[in-house]
Amino acid sequence: MYTFKIIKLLDENKIKEVQRLLDSCKRPSDWVNGNDTFKGAEGTKSNVELYNPMALKKIREIVINACSKCEEYNNFTIPKSYTGCIVNKTSEGGYYNTHIDCAEVGDFSTTVFLSEKDSYEGGELSLFINGREENLKLNPGYCVVYPTGIPHRVKKVTSGDRYAFVFWVKCIIRDSTILDCYRELKSIKFDETPIEYQETMEEGLNDIKFKIDNTVNRLMRRFGEFAD
Numbered sequence: 001m002y003t004f005k006i007i008k009l010l011d012e013n014k015i016k017e018v019q020r021l022l023d024s025c026k027r028p029s030d031w032v033n034g035n036d037t038f039k040g041a042e043g044t045k046s047n048v049e050l051y052n053p054m055a056l057k058k059i060r061e062i063v064i065n066a067c068s069k070c071e072e073y074n075n076f077t078i079p080k081s082y083t084g085c086i087v088n089k090t091s092e093g094g095y096y097n098t099h100i101d102c103a104e105v106g107d108f109s110t111t112v113f114l115s116e117k118d119s120y121e122g123g124e125l126s127l128f129i130n131g132r133e134e135n136l137k138l139n140p141g142y143c144v145v146y147p148t149g150i151p152h153r154v155k156k157v158t159s160g161d162r163y164a165f166v167f168w169v170k171c172i173i174r175d176s177t178i179l180d181c182y183r184e185l186k187s188i189k190f191d192e193t194p195i196e197y198q199e200t201m202e203e204g205l206n207d208i209k210f211k212i213d214n215t216v217n218r219l220m221r222r223f224g225e226f227a228d
């Protein structure tokens, strides 16, 4: 069973900063044909990708910084490293046909929506997951993260411009069952009242939070792939 997650990643200020950077990239030379980075069949995609190195670097920094501070994102992906990234722009008539992302890019794919939803028509991200199609069109600053390797596409944009930031993450735990166990344990909520001094080791060992932390750590030591 595959799962995907929708997360609010960028606050209003950050999304405005990203949109300002995108607005500054008006020259044709700021963009390249999306097919330049695609190894599959010609015509699979019809879009452009941000080439301006300064703008791309700043946008990447904003998004990856937000990710590293987002507990929900980290508990879902357990990131070992962030790999490639692309800012793409899909204008009227543009699309990205059904495809899968290359295995080497990572374990999770993330699409961050950057445009106001009513500024373009069409352009839904469609994921084929667990035998059904999920069509997503999110507010700017929201992302969807899903397992790399599931079929997906971007439906044709019928008006306006759709901007998105796409990147990939390699996960420390690659076994999906162990990953589910990890997420389950990390999702347990505790009473946040600070604990008092424990008179004995025994008290500490029997503390429920300690037991769960200990189990999470043992899972990580046994199954975590920390080295690149």
Ligand SMILES: [Fe+2]
Binding pocket: 099, 100, 101, 152
């Ligand atoms: Fe893709």
